[in-house]
Amino acid sequence: MKLNINGVERQVATDWQDETLLTVLRDHLGLPGTRFSCGIGQCGACLVHVEGSPVSSCLMSVKQAADKNILTIEGLAADDGTLHPLQQAWIDENVPQCGYCQSGQIMQALALLETTPDPDDADIDQAMNGNLCRCGTYDRIRKSIKKAAIVMREAN
Numbered sequence: 001m002k003l004n005i006n007g008v009e010r011q012v013a014t015d016w017q018d019e020t021l022l023t024v025l026r027d028h029l030g031l032p033g034t035r036f037s038c039g040i041g042q043c044g045a046c047l048v049h050v051e052g053s054p055v056s057s058c059l060m061s062v063k064q065a066a067d068k069n070i071l072t073i074e075g076l077a078a079d080d081g082t083l084h085p086l087q088q089a090w091i092d093e094n095v096p097q098c099g100y101c102q103s104g105q106i107m108q109a110l111a112l113l114e115t116t117p118d119p120d121d122a123d124i125d126q127a128m129n130g131n132l133c134r135c136g137t138y139d140r141i142r143k144s145i146k147k148a149a150i151v152m153r154e155a156n
């Protein structure tokens, strides 16, 4: 079975083909940026994009993801290492506390900005509603999304 992850084709060994996409990403393919938290689709920590849409990778079997285009947090930066505007805004605003939820937060924020380039607070709160942060970084997340949105609009 093949997965297309961050533009690179990866083979999934037979032993892993009954696992979730999350488990395969983290434990088989060496991509631990996608986080395992609740494991039941309730927290957003494991969020990746599949064919351009945000998906809880703990709920998707790797078989369902076969031959689809998958984007993980490891694929956001440019090839030359330049961070995505969301990643840069997260750093500039010191968003993470423990950091555990933050890759999922960024992937959800990306999904928001792809459909809503100039989100207001209500747009952000609605879009980010399923991404939990036990450290309560929500205000900084909101600020960073708006900051990244400006950079992304100016680049377009």
Ligand code: FES
Pocket: 035, 036, 037, 038, 039, 040, 041, 042, 043, 044, 045, 046, 047, 056, 057, 058, 059
């Ligand atoms: S680990 Fe998948 S939604 Fe929580």
Ligand code: FES
Pocket: 096, 097, 098, 099, 100, 101, 102, 132, 133, 134, 135, 136, 137
């Ligand atoms: S930064 Fe700790 S859970 Fe979000």
